Amino acid sequence: MTVFRLTMFPANEGDCLLLSYGQEAALRHVLIDGGRKATFKKGGLKAALEAIEARGEGLELLVLTHIDADHIEGLLELVNEAPPVLKPREVWFNGFDQMAFMPFLGILGIKQADAYTKALKAHDWPINARFQGSAIAVETVGTAIDIAGLKLTILSPDGAHLAPLRKDWEKYRREAEAIVVAEELDIPAAAFPLGPAILTADPDVEALAAPTPIDDAVPNGSSIAFLAEFAGKRVLLTGDAHPDVLLASLEGLGFSVQSKCPVDLFKLSHHGSKGNVTRELLDIVACHRFAVSTSGSRFDHPDPEAMARILKTPTAARKQIHFNYTSPETRLWDRASLQGTYGYDCVFPATGTSSVIDI
Template identity: 40%
Template sequence: MLRLQMLPAGHGDCLWLEYGDPGNPRRVLIDGGTKGTYKRALLPKLQALPEEQRRFELFVVTHIDADHIGGSVELLADPRAGFRPREIWFNGFRHLPAEPTDTLGPVQGELLTDLILRSKASWNGAFSKRAVVVPPSGSLPRIELEGGLVLTLLSPTPERLASLKPQWEAEVRKAGLDPRQTRPEESEMREGLRLLGGEGPPDVDALVRAPFAEDGAAPNGSSIAMLAEFEGRRLLLSADAHPSVLKAGLDRLGTEGKTGKTALDACKLSHHGSKANTSPALLRSFDCTVYLFSTNGAYFKHPDREAVARVIKLGGAGPALKFNYRTDYNAPWDSRTLREKYDYSATFPPAGEEGLTIEWE
C-alpha cells in the first residue's frame, strides 16, 4: 500500500505519505504547510494516532518559504504533537556552500535549526550530515528507508543551493522565523482573495500557447525534490523546485520502457501549479496521467491557468487533475464542457472538506 495525503496546507504543501502494511503503515512527512496548517490539520491528525505510531521514518522540510516551513516550526516546537522523526532532511545555513571568509551564519538563533538540534532526529544523516544536494555528475542520491520506500533526489543542485546564500537572512525573516515579525492570519488572506476570483472560462488552446518563463526565485530553486518509489509505484514530489532542474534530474535516471520516458503514477506539481514551474519540456519528459495540486490559492492565486492548460494538453491521455481544495481559482476546471472537450477529469475534496488522499494498493 502507498498512500499520499495532501493535507489542507493553505497556499503551501504538507504531504503525509504512508507505505507498507495498511493496518500499521510507515510514514514520511514532507513539509508542514503554513503556520496555521499545524493547528488546523497536522496536530489533530497526529493526535489521532497512538503515541507509538507518531514515529516517522523521515521528515523533509523542502525549503525555507513560509508555506512549507511555517507549520514545520510549529510541529517541532510543540511537545503535544509527540512527533518523533528518525531523520530530518533540511538544508540550513550551515549546509549552504562555504566560502573561506564565512564566519557563523547570519541568523544563528534561527528557529528551525535550533529545534532540529534539540530533537533526537538525525539531521541529513543519509547525506553524512552534509547538504541534501544532487552531485554535479554521476548517479543521483538514492536512499532506501526502513520498510522499502526508495527516495531518489532530483533537486537542489549545488548551484541552486548556493544562490540562496545571499538571500538567506531576508528569506528566513520572511518565513516568519524571526519572532519579532507578525504575519497575516489565514482568515484575513482568504477575505482579500474573494475579490480576485472569476475571470471567465479558461481558453485552454490560447493558454497553452503562452510562452514559458522559468521561475527565478532562489528559495524555490533550493527545494528538496524527489522521486518516491514503493512496490513499483512512483511519485514525483516536486516541492517548489525549478522545472529545468527536475527535468535534468529525471534525464539522469536514464530511459526506460517503450516510450523512453520515466513512468510516474503521480506528479505533485511544483510550486502549487505556478506557470513558471510547470514547463512543457518537463511535462513531455515523463509518462504520467495523475497531477496533484496543493494550494488554496491564497497570495498567488495558484494554480495558474497556463500551468493547468499545459497539464491538460501535454500531460498524457485523459489526465486526472486532483486538488486539495475547491477554490475560485481551480473551480473553473470543473466545467463539464471543458472536461469533455479536452478529455480530462478533475477531483476536489468532498463538499465541506479540505485535503485529498490518493491511494495505491
C-alpha cells in the first residue's frame, strides 16, 4: 500500500513533524523540526526514530526550519545523544556558516543554533551539502528537489528575510553577550483574548476574519518552507514562514486566485498565528484539510483570527482541521453551531499521543 503520511508530535507550542512516504513495508521519512526539549523523549520522537531504525528504514532528510527554541530544542536532544539514534542522509539548516555564502547577504535562538551547528559537525553530518554548503533560499535553490522520490519545492525563505538574521547573528558573535531568545520577542496577540466571553459564546467569525498586520519577526522570516509532493498528492509545510514570502513564491510558480495551487494538506504557519495565516494566502491555495501544531501554551495559538479566516475560505469539500492538542484554544472551534454554519470538522488526537494524518 502506498503511504503519504504526516505525524505531528506533541511539541508543546512548537513543531515536530515526521513526513513518511513510500510503500508500507519500506517507508522513507523526513523529519522537520524537533519541538521543545521534552518532545524528544516524552513526546515520542526518540521512540519513533528507534522504530524507523528497527524496521531498517531511513531518515532521508532532517530539516530545521529556523532557530526558534520551540523548533530547535528537540533536535539538540537528538544530536547530543551519543551516538544519535538515527543518522539522516541529508541535513538542511540555514546556520551562520551557510549564510556566509549568500551573495546578497552582507534575539533569537542563536546560542542554541551555534550549539546545533557544533554537534552536527562533530557527527560529520554535512549541512546543506546538496547546495554546496550555501544557505537554502528561493533565489539559490531554483528547481524542485527530488528526495528519494519525494518532490520538494522551496517557498521560503528569500534573501531579503535571511539578511536580518545574519546581521543579528554577527552582532551576537561580536559582542558575545546574552540576548533575548526569539520566543520572548514573539508577543502574543491580545486583540481577541480567550477570556470567558469568547469561550462561552460562539466567536464572531465575520469580525475575526478581518485583515490584521502580518508577521515581521526575523527568525520566522528565515523559515524553510516547501511544497512536498508524492504519489499525486501535495502537502504544504510552512514552518513559521511569513505569508507574503509564501504568497510571492506560489505566484512565481504560476498560481493565482483564478488558478489556485491544489494542496491536500496545509500545515498552518506559526502554529496558526493571525500574522501568518492571511486571506490572501488562503485564497491562492485550493485545500480543505488544515493542520495546526501547538499546545496553545505561551502564546495562545491558534489565533481566533487565523481560524476564522479558514472557516470563511470556500472549499470544494467539507473542511477538516487537524489539531495535535486538545486545549481551550482548539476546543473553541469544536462546536456544532459553527461547524454547521461554516462546513468543517475538527480532528483531535488521543490524549498525549501524536496526530497522524494520512495525506
